[in-house]
Amino acid sequence: xxxxxxxxxxxxxxxxxTRREVLRLLAEKELPISAITSHFPISxxxxxxxxxxxxxxxxxxxxxxxxxxxxxxxxGPLTEVKQWLSFYEQFWNNKLxxxxxxxxxxxxxxxxxxxxxxxxxxx
Amino acid sequence: xxxxxxxxxxxxxxxxxTRREVLRLLAEKELPISAITSHFPISxxxxxxxxxxxxxxxxxxxxxxxxxxxxxxxxGPLTEVKQWLSFYEQFWNNKLxxxxxxxxxxxxxxxxxxxxxxxxxxx
DNA sequence: TTTACATAAAACCAAATGGTGTTATATCAT
DNA sequence: ATGATATAACACCATTTGGTTTTATGTAAA
Numbered sequence: 001x002x003x004x005x006x007x008x009x010x011x012x013x014x015x016x017x018t019r020r021e022v023l024r025l026l027a028e029k030e031l032p033i034s035a036i037t038s039h040f041p042i043s044x045x046x047x048x049x050x051x052x053x054x055x056x057x058x059x060x061x062x063x064x065x066x067x068x069x070x071x072x073x074x075x076g077p078l079t080e081v082k083q084w085l086s087f088y089e090q091f092w093n094n095k096l097x098x099x100x101x102x103x104x105x106x107x108x109x110x111x112x113x114x115x116x117x118x119x120x121x122x123x
Numbered sequence: 124x125x126x127x128x129x130x131x132x133x134x135x136x137x138x139x140x141t142r143r144e145v146l147r148l149l150a151e152k153e154l155p156i157s158a159i160t161s162h163f164p165i166s167x168x169x170x171x172x173x174x175x176x177x178x179x180x181x182x183x184x185x186x187x188x189x190x191x192x193x194x195x196x197x198x199g200p201l202t203e204v205k206q207w208l209s210f211y212e213q214f215w216n217n218k219l220x221x222x223x224x225x226x227x228x229x230x231x232x233x234x235x236x237x238x239x240x241x242x243x244x245x246x
Numbered sequence: 247t248t249t250a251c252a253t254a255a256a257a258c259c260a261a262a263t264g265g266t267g268t269t270a271t272a273t274c275a276t
Numbered sequence: 277a278t279g280a281t282a283t284a285a286c287a288c289c290a291t292t293t294g295g296t297t298t299t300a301t302g303t304a305a306a
Contacts, residue, residue, distance in 0.1 A: 015138035075214040
C-alpha cells in the first residue's frame, strides 16, 4: 500500500464493498479517520488501509487539520468507469440495438437470443 | 471459484483487467474458450477461471455446441454499476452542483475546493 | 477404432488482500 | 508538564486470487 505514488486502478478501488461505503459516507461530507471508522465493525488500521487505496486511486484526498486527518471525496476518476460502461449501454438500452449488434456479428443466433429475452419478460 | 451458484459481485468481477478484456471480446461476438484464450498470454485454465467468475456474476453465459463451449456476453448486471455511478454524477456534471453540495454540507471549505479545481483547469 | 481436439477437474503455488495487534509520534486540553 | 486523543508505522496472519501443471473425459474425424 505504501506512500502515495502507487497508482491503484479505479476499478480495483471500487471493487471492495467497504471502500464503496467509505465513498458514500464522504459524499455526504468530509470526515476524519475516526469518524469514518465508527461506521464500520473493523479496526481503524483497516479503515486507514482502505483510505490509502482510495487515495492511491485518487478517489479521495486527505489533509491534516490539527491532529486530525480529514478525508474528502474526489470523484473525478469515476468518469473512467462511466466511460467504460457507456460502451456496454448499447446492449441494454433497447432490443433494437441488441438485435442490430447480433445481426452484424453473429446473425444466426439473433433469433435465439431474442426468444430468450422475450421469455424472460413473460415470466 | 466452484460450480455456478457462488454469486460473485459485479464490481469484483469487473475489477480484473483480463476479465474486462474478455467482456470486450465477447461484446464483438460470442466465442469458444479456445478462441478467447488465443487473445491472452495466459493458459486456457486461467482463462476458464476468469470465465467462471464472470459467469458467477451473470455477466456471461456459456452453452455447449459439440465439443466446444461458447461464451456470450450478458451485460444486464452492469446496470447495477451504472446505478451506483449515477449517484456520483452530481459531483462532476457541473461545478454548480459541486458547490451546492459543499455549501450544504461543509460550507467553509467550498472556496478552497473551487480554487483547486480552477487551478487544475489552468494547467 | 484410433487419433486428435476441446474442455473439465484437481492439486499446487506465490503474491496480493483484508484483517489484526503493538508501538511510536504529534497535538489538544487540563 | 501530564494525560488523553488522533494518526502513523510496523510486524504479523489467514484467506483469496491469479496463475501453473497434470490428469481425465467427451466428441469429431481419419
